[in-house]
Each structure stands twice: as structure tokens, then as C-alpha cells.
Amino acid sequence: MTHPRYTALAQTLPASVPFVGPEAQERSRGAPFDARLGANENGFGPAPKVLEAIKAHAHEAWMYGEPESHDLRSALAVHHGIGIENIVIGEGIDGLLNYIVRLIIGDGDAVVTSDGAYPTFNYHVAGFGGALHKIPYKGDYEDPEALLAKAHEVGAKLVYLSNPDNPMGTTLAPSLIENMADNLPEGCLLVLDEAYIEFAEPDAVPNLPIEHIGVIRMRTFSKGYGLAGMRVGYAMGAAALIRSFEKIRNHFGMNRLAQIAALAALGDQAGLQDIQNKVAASKVQITEIAEANGLTCVPSSTNFVTIDCGKDGDFARRVLGDLIAQGVFVRMPFVAPQDRCIRVSCGPDAEIARFAEALPKALVQASKG
């Protein structure tokens, strides 16, 4: 008998972290990073009005967050032209992925995702005993036809797709995703992770009726709105599906200042536009730096640029390692052949300049093997 008596599943799980945080890397290297460009955080955000709202309401931190997130959901309902009953707020998309997996996945249940897609989704699937089936990317894109075919083959209960994609930054034609949602196996749910959607062209967003029973859409204030540290995500979907979250979610889990910050951010669409403009300019900068070093970039609909280092994964890992040694925090795809790339988040000029300085040195160093 274990002590305490862990579940059979818990006994089999590894103590694993989907991502090592930059602060742990800083402690390990004994110095802070000069540029924090690895976690697709948004160094331009949040907008000034959002910061004002946080400061103005800091004294409310003694009160629990409102458990229904009523005001934020109401504002989101207006923003998206849907009902409040179609929205659930959660502790970031990570928290919402935990909930949706927990509602649907038990021992051995089949789940389909792309090989190299979001590790935290996989972490939750494993954490509830699901069986993951992984489909290779098709070039620099997730492959909806193959994901769909695998879902039918294995009788998947969930299929995960991020669009825009992380870690490659690409978007799929909306019709491909709409087709996927319409042709799922019976009872299968498409988890459409749209964390980066504020950086995509509006006409790249799939048109799916909110009551479509085949899809749940995940959104966040972490990326476009620059509030990763506040942990506010939301899921949009059919009212019956959204209501099921009430069975298991942590009703008092939302940080009150996070609710206030998100509401302020949503209300400041000019602030969002400003951030979007800065991100667009930063993507041009990163692309120019890469090209000046003879490298090519994957087209990006996100706030990061995936740079093809032109050789294999070992080479890219050496580039990454040297950038980190030089104080530039970046990350890279985990799986071949995407691991020939490194992934650089947009950020303020000073940090991009540090990357520009460090990259040629890292390439030289990596070429020495």
C-alpha cells in the first residue's frame, strides 16, 4: 500500500513540468536574462488603462473574485455577439483545458492531437488517464484531414487543434477547420485553441455557430491583451457544454484583480490595436534579423516568429543553448522536423536588439558543433 493511498493513475504519473520557467533557468545559470522572448508572453502589454485599473482596484484584493465572473462574461458576450451562457471564464486556457479533459476523458479514452502541439494539453490528457494519438505536422501546418481521419480510426472523444498554431505560428484556412468540426466522429469534441487569434487576420477566423455541438473555442487574455501573469482564459461553446463546467470548476478560483484587468483590457480595444501594431512591427524586426543571418522564417499569425535554422534539430538546439548562455531566453519546437527551428517572441526594441546581437554569435558557435 502506498502512503497515502494514491489512485492507481496517480501512481503511474511522472512528476513532470510541461515547461521549465525562465526564472528556473536564470537560477540555474546564475544570472537574469537580458531578453525574455521565449514564452510567447507579450512584452508590450498590458495597455496603460489596464495597468491603471489594476492599481485603482488593488485595495479590493481582500475580496474573493466574483464566482460567476458575471461582468466579464457579460462584456465578452456583447463583444462576441453571443450569450453569457455560452462563455465560461477560467484560470487561463491551461485551467480550462484541465476542466474539459476532466469532464470527458477517463482511463484509456482516445484523444488526438498533433505531434509537437501544446504539451500542457497532453499533460492534462495523461493526468486523467487518456490515450494520446499524435499526428505529424504537414510541413509547417497542423494537418486537419489526418487529425480527423485518426479521430475516426480510434474513436476519439477529443481532438485538439491550435489555430493559429503554436509552436509554428501558422494558420489554416477557415474552411478546413469548419469542415473538421462538421465531420467529427459521433460525440467527439474539437478543442480549438485560439490563444493567438488576436494576431490573426479577421478573415482567418473560422465561422462556426456558437451552438455548434462539435467545437469548444479557447481564448485568453494572456497573449493579445498582454496579461499572461493574470491567468484569465475563457471558453466559448454550446450553452449545454459550457454549463457542464459548473460541475467541476473551482468556482472561487478567479483572482479578483485578474477579472478587473481582463474587463478593462476588453474595454480598451484601442489599447489592443496599439499592442497589435507593436507586435506586427516586432515581427518584421525579428524576420529581418533572421534573414540578415541567412535564415528563413515561417509565416506568423501570432506574436512570435518561428525561425528555420536551416539544419537539423541538433543544430537548432545548439543555437538555442548559446542564445540562452548569452542571456536571451527563447524556446523551440520539441519534435522533428519542426525542431530545426527556434521560436522568438515579439518584444520591446531593446530585447530584440539583444537577440540581434546574440544570434550571429550563436550561429557561429552552433556551427562548430
Next chain:
Amino acid sequence: MTHPRYTALAQTLPASVPFVGPEAQERSRGAPFDARLGANENGFGPAPKVLEAIKAHAHEAWMYGEPESHDLRSALAVHHGIGIENIVIGEGIDGLLNYIVRLIIGDGDAVVTSDGAYPTFNYHVAGFGGALHKIPYKGDYEDPEALLAKAHEVGAKLVYLSNPDNPMGTTLAPSLIENMADNLPEGCLLVLDEAYIEFAEPDAVPNLPIEHIGVIRMRTFSKGYGLAGMRVGYAMGAAALIRSFEKIRNHFGMNRLAQIAALAALGDQAGLQDIQNKVAASKVQITEIAEANGLTCVPSSTNFVTIDCGKDGDFARRVLGDLIAQGVFVRMPFVAPQDRCIRVSCGPDAEIARFAEALPKALVQASKG
């Protein structure tokens, strides 16, 4: 087949909320409360230095929280004289209760708690399929001997005890809890919820070695430190047990400003003392108000006073309903015979004065039946 294909357990769960929030009550009554004294929040907190820290670091909200909460855990380790490996940070005690239940409880597993104790713990147990066994209070106290006997009888994997107790506010002699931890069934874990411990006398705190395999202690910044809205709790226990949280916790679930606020709060023990003094004075005020109305109070080791309304649950529910109608948010125990009481949180003078005004009217109204 359901659509989507929920787990068998999810299909049986009700869409339930452990507590209706005060804001929902305000929407329902069409007016804000004048006094927010129902959720055992701490209207005196957080300390000024903590507010300064939140404001000074608000601009960091674009960065994810540090996934290991290294700085906060290090400070807590020093504060408690234990190792960093003995501490895990979570999204409030609610979040940590979810994790510990998930690690240990599966379909039909036995869990023992007191009838009328924390509903959110019960919510998590039900949410993972556990079988709850409830033991009546013994007067105004939880009953450790009966909890222990039931744990042996049913082969419990978890026993829950809050000390100081919520909703009654009482503490047990430390020896009773130490005895409980030492005499659990094999493999059983005592979940000792010490959310209110900063309000108890230091010699009322059980002395349990940190590596005691029978107990995990839950603490929070919500009560003593006045940061309920920030959602920072921590669990302390044997290193192997604490490490098991790494298998399932939401590594990037912590709000960055919450980590900063908690660290500032812990570092300002004079600020805590000031809050403790205000709470102590407020308890005297509430007690005097109750006694002036011919009511008696349960001795409190918390930041609330449980007032015995002197009749049955129906009477106390009428008192509560009238207080709420008068704009004074309070709550009450759910279960007889404790439901003869109402539970009033400490708070600033102006809010306590509103309670003082409202109580006699509520008692008159309730007496009319």
C-alpha cells in the same frame, strides 16, 4: 451517447456551486450590500506594504507567474523552519484541496468529514467520485475521536478537519489533533485545513513533525493576510507527498501579482499583527452587539463570530434573510443544530455598525415568523 461523450462520473454530477457569491445576491436584490461580512474575507487587509507591492509590480502582469513559486516557497520555508521541498503553492486552499483529492480519491473511495464542514472539500470529493461519510459536530466542535473511529470503520483514504473550525470558529486542543494524526488507519491522510490559524493562539497550533506521513496542512493568504481575491494557498507536508502535486498541478496556474503580494505579506509580519489586532477588536464589537441583543456567541479563534440566535434553524434563517434584505451580507452554518447560528465576519467599524443597526430589526422580524 451524450454529446460530447462525458465521463460516467461527469454525467452524474450536478451543476452546483458550493457558495452563492455576494455579487449574485446583490444582482438578485437589485442593490449592493452596505456591509460585506459573510464570506470570512478580511476587510482590514491587505497591509499597506502589500498594496504598494501590487501597484509597484502591476506592470509585470505580462509575464507568467514563476511556475515553481520559488521565492515564495523559500520565504515560507524560512518562516516555518521547514524545507522548500515541504511546501507547494496553489490557487488558494480550494485549488490545493482539488489536487489532494484528485491524487488520492477515485470511484467509491471513502472520505470522512464533519457534517456541516467546508462544502468545497465535499464538492471536490464528489467531483472525483469519492464516498463521503459525515460525522456530527459534538456541540460547537468537530469531533476528532468520532472522525477517527469512522475513518477506521470505512477504511477512509482521507479525513478532513478544519482547525480553527469553519463555520463554528472553535479550536480543538492540539493533543487531540496530534493523537488523530498518530492513529489513522494505514495509508489514510489527514487533511488539516488551517485557513484561520493566524487568528488562533500560538499554543493552540498542533505540533506535528513536517515529515509526519499522516497529515497535510493547508494554509492560505486569504484570511490573516487579507488576500482572498489573490488566490494563494499553500500545503505543507512530507516531501514525498508534496512532490506528488507535481504530477497534476497547473504549473503555470499562479497569478504573478498574487505571488508578489503573498511574498510581500509574509515579509510584513508587523502588518499581519496590525490586522490581527483589528480583527480581535472587531470580534469584541460583534460579541457585544450580539449580547446587547440577548444572544450568545461561540468562542472564536478565527476572523468571524458565530452567533447563537437562541432558537432553531428556521428562526436563524429568518434572521439571516432579514439581515440580507437590510443590506448586510452574512452567512450561516448549513446543518442542524449549528444552523441555529449566524456567522458574522470581522470588518471595519462602519460595516459592523450597519450590522448593529440591522440585527435588532432582523430579530424582531424573525420573531414574527
